[in-house]
Amino acid sequence: MPFVIPGTDQTCHRREYDTRMTTHDHPTKPYPGFPLYQQGNGYWAKKIRGKTHYFGRIEDGWEAAEDLYNRQRDDLYAGRVPRESDDILTVELLLNAYLDSAKTRVANDEIKQTSWDDAQKTAQIFWRFIGKSRSVESLRVLDFEEFRGHLLGRFGITTAAGHIARTKAMLKWAFDVELIDTQVRTGPNFKRPSAAHFRRHRASKPKQFYTAAEIRLLHAAASPQMKAMILLGINAAMGNRDCGELEFRHIDLESGWITYARSKTGIARRAQLWPETIEALQAVIAKRRQPADKSLRQRVLLTRCGQPWAKEESRDSPIAKEWTKLMAKTKLPTGRGFYALRHTFRTVADESGDQVAVRHIMGHADTSIDGQYRESIADARLAKVAEYVRSWFNQ
Numbered sequence: 499m500p501f502v503i504p505g506t507d508q509t510c511h512r513r514e515y516d517t518r519m520t521t522h523d524h525p526t527k528p529y530p531g532f533p534l535y536q537q538g539n540g541y542w543a544k545k546i547r548g549k550t551h552y553f554g555r556i557e558d559g560w561e562a563a564e565d566l567y568n569r570q571r572d573d574l575y576a577g578r579v580p581r582e583s584d585d586i587l588t589v590e591l592l593l594n595a596y597l598d599s600a601k602t603r604v605a606n607d608e609i610k611q612t613s614w615d616d617a618q619k620t621a622q623i624f625w626r627f628i629g630k631s632r633s634v635e636s637l638r639v640l641d642f643e644e645f646r647g648h649l650l651g652r653f654g655i656t657t658a659a660g661h662i663a664r665t666k667a668m669l670k671w672a673f674d675v676e677l678i679d680t681q682v683r684t685g686p687n688f689k690r691p692s693a694a695h696f697r698r699h700r701a702s703k704p705k706q707f708y709t710a711a712e713i714r715l716l717h718a719a720a721s722p723q724m725k726a727m728i729l730l731g732i733n734a735a736m737g738n739r740d741c742g743e744l745e746f747r748h749i750d751l752e753s754g755w756i757t758y759a760r761s762k763t764g765i766a767r768r769a770q771l772w773p774e775t776i777e778a779l780q781a782v783i784a785k786r787r788q789p790a791d792k793s794l795r796q797r798v799l800l801t802r803c804g805q806p807w808a809k810e811e812s813r814d815s816p817i818a819k820e821w822t823k824l825m826a827k828t829k830l831p832t833g834r835g836f837y838a839l840r841h842t843f844r845t846v847a848d849e850s851g852d853q854v855a856v857r858h859i860m861g862h863a864d865t866s867i868d869g870q871y872r873e874s875i876a877d878a879r880l881a882k883v884a885e886y887v888r889s890w891f892n893q
Contacts, residue, residue: 546574590630593621596668620664639685659690704833706841726778731839734769738817742808745796760861767861770884850886855879
């Protein structure tokens with residue numbers, strides 16, 4: 499029986515029409531103004547808000563694709579995840595929507611890739627425990643109490659606290675963007691462990707502090723690059739990522755100053771470099787490897803393969819691995835990493851008596867009223883702190 503092609507007065511057999519519509523080499527729309535286009539992978543598609551969405555296979559017919567598009571378009575154009583045909587929002591859909599949104603923030607440099615990685619890990623742990631296909635509407639307070647117990651049983655207190663905070667943030671985001679109409683009740687117990695719990699946990703662990711003699715021992719046994727990083731840690735309170743991302747524009751070896759906003763927080767910091775630190779950096783720069791990638795041309799410290807000591811899209815830390823080897827070589831008590839040099843700096847520098855200058859070197863935010871009014875800190879105050887710690891180091 500002849501079939502009238504939509505939007506025209508032409509007729510043909512339905513089989514012939516369907517054959518035309520499934521020919522990928524010559525994409526055709528069933529009628530003028532049809533909202534979708536044929537993708538080369540055999541699907542009807544449309545780009546919405548910069549992302550390509552699919553609405554069924556071409557061979558299944560354009561009517562079904564158009565119907566699906568009409569049901570989902572309002573959610574898609576609003577940036578929401580489309581509901582299933584039965585209007586049920588599953589845990590998987592909610593978490594994937596959050597991760598998609600967070601990915602956009604990564605692309606806009608609003609958050610780090612590592613923050614997205616952490617969110618993805620939390621999402622995977624949550625939906626494996628709760629169930630991917632579980633409806634968000636069915637979640638109950640008891641589910642979250644059991645999930646909290648699972649986290650504390652499986653992970654350390656700090657890691658568990660992070661997963662709890664991120665889970666609550668994802669659920670709050672879903673409400674804020676109108677993905678769900680009412681907030682999910684997680685109950686009074688689904689929260690970070692108490693401050694007392696953290697204190698007890700910290701008391702059970704080795705103190706994150708090195709004596710001056712231990713640092714000198716590590717420095718003497720270290721490679722030239724690690725020597726420079728050890729001095730940056732105890733002289734300028736620089737952590738693993740700070741050292742790995744240090745660029746030439748941050749240091750002035752002639753005047754002996756480092757000016758470097760922390761990559762973690764973006765807070766400005768400045769410190770006077772010791773003569774020993776300047777000498778160590780000069781030695782490293784003189785024998786610096788060629789960077790493995792042009793994006794690393796400004797990095798001061800590179801591995802012997804020309805790779806960065808800090809990886810932007812990973813929590814893998816080459817510095818931590820080298821530090822483990824160095825601790826074994828010097829036979830010092832374990833349980834303390836490279837980052838403990840920052841703890842040591844702060845502990846010693848606090849005795850200098852200038853808390854404001856110490857916070858500035860550390861790159862810590864000052865949220866007090868005084869911090870809101872303070873526009874700068876004199877270099878003389880920063881230099882005094884640097885000299886105080888240096889005297890302790892060389893004692």
